[in-house]
Amino acid sequence: MGALVDLVWLIPAFPLAGVLILMALGRRLGEPRAGWLATAMMGGSFTATLLVFIGLVGHDGDERAIVVTLFEWVPAGSLAVDIGFLADPLSITMSLFVTGVGALIHLYSIGYMHGDEGFSRFFVYLNLFAFSMLMLVLGDNLLLAFLGWEGVGACSYLLISFWFGDEANASAGKKAFVTNRVGDWGFLVAMFLAFLTFGSLQYGEIFFEIESHGVAAGTASAIVVLLLVGAAGKSAQFPLHIWLPDAMAGPTPVSALIHAATMVTAGVYLLTRMNPVIAEAHGWVPDLIMWVGLGTALMAATIAVAQNDIKKVLAYSTVSQLGFMFVAVGSGAYVAAIFHMVTHAFFKALLFLGAGSVIHGMDGDQDIRRYGGLARLLPLTSMTFVAGWLAIAGVPPFSGFWSKDEILAYAYAENKVLWVLLLATAILTAFYMTRLVLMAFFGPRRWTDETDEQAEADGGERAANSLPRRHPHESPWTMTAPLVLLAGLAVVAGVLNLPFSKDLHFLETWLEPALFGNAAHVPFGGGTKWILAAVAIIGSLLGVSAGAAVYARRRIDPARIEHPFLARAWRIDEIVTAFMGGPGRRAFERTTRFDEQVVDGAVNTTGTLIRRAGTRLRAAQTGFVRSYALGIAIGAVGLLAWFVSRAGF
């Protein structure tokens, strides 16, 4: 069985091969073959992951951490970093859903990107992304994870600005990269500190060093806080979340793959991976992670309530759900964090792809105020979307309920205030998702499929309404098949870690070796658990019915809820932009002027002064021998006088 695990390098090799082949032949392959090739590579990668998974299961539980080294990458001085892979339950769990969901989204993209002039370029980026993401997850050291980390960031940049003809898309791509770089600074410094402290960047060696020699709590805290800065950048946590809503400028499959299911979970992965360091840190460090997560979750949920762009709603929802995972990590509930990461990957990818299908059907319109009554016209899309909605809303037995419930239980054990606020966030989640579903798929149509002639025939009355003209249609099978599969997963993924009996804690048992006994355990018995679950269920039903009350039965005017402050995302982005465009830009301009006028000015002034002095001195060179003789005579007298005075008679 060990031989199967040695195949781990194949997992990223497939998408890398896809990148190379498509770069060489992509244009010649054209549409749709380039897309099929990329999808096949993801299929190969998924198969390889399955094989490694089977191989890993064949090992004893505590031997499930296998390092496969390819070659030395950066051997300099006491630093030695390999290109090596770590196959362990955590990395393979991540790889399974990255390659699985990734393959489905590749397939979907074949339909979605139909007719785009950058068709093959799109799949180059998509495969490159998958490669980077798998390096991030499978790398056996921090530096290789950072390679993947920055790689996914670069792909995210390339894909957000994929339709670069529009200035807004280009800006969004740049903003995503630069904001992420702020986080990457934290990751970098964390690596330097880890290198200085442990003499290595390899996970195994770092953890061994901690276990055998220990580490000062202050150092561990600093490393974790710096990693948190990095994680906040990648996983869009406050205050570095501002790039993610803008990132929706990219094609919708990109939003599903990168900005919902996989890349944005990298921060959660990183912190989970480094759990032995968190365990050594001061107590306030996990608390910080927890409160950052909670604050982000709550804030983003309130913002999502007031968004009208279908993708923006889902974007803020992603920010909010990632906050849940941070809360889980902070309370030591690593399993719950990964559990929610997996279920979220399924239902959020599903929701985004569903949104893409709707946008596809609505000729690119993303404003849910101009949707309505689409359920009958897009039957598959709306049915699967409903499954995703129930999953994220936390309605049992859909997957989201189980994973969210687990996070809530740990939050309750950690801090009651935290639990109440997180529960409120869950209720809000159910509310805004209900709003979205009702506004998009049900209720009156706020568009028309009549042609101008028909409208004329109706007496022109309807045409005066000036409803946008749309012709909603269901998407091709390449797009709906992934929707159906993901919907199935979103429904049943809860079975990964059902709470009823210890035998059903599959994920918990599976992940245990990667957590080194650092995972928290709920300190209360079945009774409290049941009550908490009941409260969570009541909460989500409350959110759903509140949503229905406002958006179906119109008991309350939606305008009273969708406050402009929320619609403008708490104005955080505006403030940052104003700062960058105002004082920030002025400081840059001032520095540049300083360089031109002061630094270079000094150089030019010196030049000018020397030239002037030269011009003056030139007057002395008269060419008359007698004036030189006079000069010599004066000099000689002066010298003589000096010697005489020094002689001291």
Added chain:
Amino acid sequence: MMVLPAIIFLPLVGAAAIALIAPSRSTAFKPVAVATSAATGALTLWLMAAFDKHDGGFQFTQLADWVGSAGISWHVGVDGISLFLVVLTGLLFPIAIVACDPPHDAKAYYIWMLVLETGCLGVFLALDLVLFFLFFEIVLIPMYFLIGKWGHANRKYAATKFFLFTMLGSALMLVGMLSLALLARDYGETGEVTFNLLELKDTAGELPTITARWIFLSFALAFAVKVPLFPVHTWLPDAHTEAPTAGSVILAGVLLKLGTYGLVRFGLYLFPEASRYFAPLLFTLGVIGILYGAVVATMQRDLKRLVAYSSVAHLGFIVLGIFSINIEGIEGGLLQMVNHGLSTGALFLLVGFIYERRHTRQISEMVGLQKAAPVLAAVFTVVMLSSVGLPGLNGFVGEFLILAGAFVAHRWWAVVAAAGVILAALYLLWAYQRVFHGTPDEANRSMPDLSWQEKLMMAPLVGLIVFLGVYPKPVIERMEPAVVALIEHMEQVEGFESPTVGDRPEGSFEELRALLGHHGGDEGEGH
């Protein structure tokens, strides 16, 4: 061994050959220039292949009396510190010569280019101070003419500024060099004046501390101008911007390294104490350069000037690495010299290609070029990401080693310098967005994409950018013995210990499991 003289003088032979060709046969100049520079490049590749990677000393050395009475010798040799700068020079010159044709006076242009190559190679290979100084000064003359004669509108000003600025530094260095040789005579075994680097490295350590510091300063100033370090950097944007494309490629790719190379070869090697004494000053200036260069680059309106200012930031990194005075930092610095040569050389070529097509360098006049020239845009993207320091491409490895070394030595400086990676992303991505993104207007829509010759010129650069990002080991392992030897020499002379990290942990997952099993019992409870 005759290979080093062959490498140094082959370009000069080519220059002489061109001088002998009748001016009427104007098509003959370029082939000769290309052939000689390519042959030189091939020789440097051979040198790399024949180089013994386990030897930390000088190889292929050649020592002959030159001006014996003055202690001046013809002494050349190569070690892991200079090897890749020689190879870089050997690679960049043919590319620059092939890629850019002079609009007029082709004969003189190629002669100067080849003389310049001889000068650059001589600097990296010289092991005698006077010989080094000679080559160091020779370099100025062809560069002065290349900028002044084939440059852009403001070329006269830029050329003069470049020349005077650098002369100022080297005049002081000459004084320092002479005083060093004269004063060190008293500590030598023979009691005679010598400019031989290998003899001076022992006697220089015996000089009184204050004297050595003053002499070090005279060297450091000359090199600081060449690097250039803040605040003596302002010749660079003018020279780079006004120079013809090939001139800019060589300026950024090779000439700037004369400064950083000099700091390692003569600064650290001859003056360990003074290097350590002035290290805080130098790496502080390096860190200022990183941030300041990036900030000023961000606000540039001229694309070429923007790339020029990015060099101030990158060279700041290199100086920071060198004056960390540990293996990681110095190796990172050396590696980054090569990396910067490749990526900034490539950037200047690309900007040159754009200029030839659009006849402007103003960012505001370009828009949506990715639509018009997708291949050019793709190559630009790769090179830009290398310059930004994206892992997997060459720039990252050097930057990471520099910062890791700097963190071990002076952590807060590294923490501040690391913020440079944010700014690098800002100025390059913003420039890319303005130039390549958006919808092209009338003037930009019809810009032709890269020709196959241009693609051929970019291919080796892009190939190396990727290769050195994925597999830098062949370079690092050839540098390491020489760097270790340098640090051991410094430690021995100075009696200090280079700041390093403790040993690598001797255990991984398996041992960890054994440990965890040994602790036993207290885990897995609590259900």
